[in-house]
Amino acid sequence: MSVRRMKNSHTLDIQCQNPFLPGDVPVNFAVRLFQWIFLNAERISSLLAAAAVLGAVRIYYRKTTLERATWLSSLYSKFYEAPDLKRIRKILDDNPPDAPEVKELVRNEDSDLTDYLNFFEFMAYLKDRHQLSKRDVAALFDYYLRLLSKHKDVRKYVLDDRNGYGYLKTLMARFPGGD
Numbered sequence: 001m002s003v004r005r006m007k008n009s010h011t012l013d014i015q016c017q018n019p020f021l022p023g024d025v026p027v028n029f030a031v032r033l034f035q036w037i038f039l040n041a042e043r044i045s046s047l048l049a050a051a052a053v054l055g056a057v058r059i060y061y062r063k064t065t066l067e068r069a070t071w072l073s074s075l076y077s078k079f080y081e082a083p084d085l086k087r088i089r090k091i092l093d094d095n096p097p098d099a100p101e102v103k104e105l106v107r108n109e110d111s112d113l114t115d116y117l118n119f120f121e122f123m124a125y126l127k128d129r130h131q132l133s134k135r136d137v138a139a140l141f142d143y144y145l146r147l148l149s150k151h152k153d154v155r156k157y158v159l160d161d162r163n164g165y166g167y168l169k170t171l172m173a174r175f176p177g178g179d
Helices: 025-039 041-081 083-094 100-107 111-128 134-150 152-159 166-172
Strands: 002-005 012-015
Touching (some): 100 152, 111 134, 152 166
16 A cells, blocks of 8 residues: 655545555455445345345244144143043043933033033134144044034034034034934
């Protein structure tokens, strides 16, 4: 780099030269690069914004998948480990349609049966809100939803609007009755 004072002038002439190459190649390259960036700033910022949007979408889907897995784990634990739900599950599973044990559960509105149905109502609500997918519901609960539908008294109880199982009612419509 050399610095010279111009005659009769208060300005300095500063020149940067690469000692290895003749001329001002690095300076010209830097100037052209900055000009290109300045002229294409709008396009560059648009590309960066698009990349940021794609990154945000990717993070959203990862978070959604993690949240869905958390719901599934919680539902699995509740359904397969809770003693009150196990009792109802066993009664429904071990008895044929129209069995006296099942009719009695429904007639007495057994609190464990209510808990069991409320569990499925909540699961149907999560499915309706897209917190659970059809595939998730089918993978974990298809058999038990079919089992509910198989028992005519239980199905009638769920389908009765007075009992407040709107989401479960909609979900059970996919399953044929056991009549």
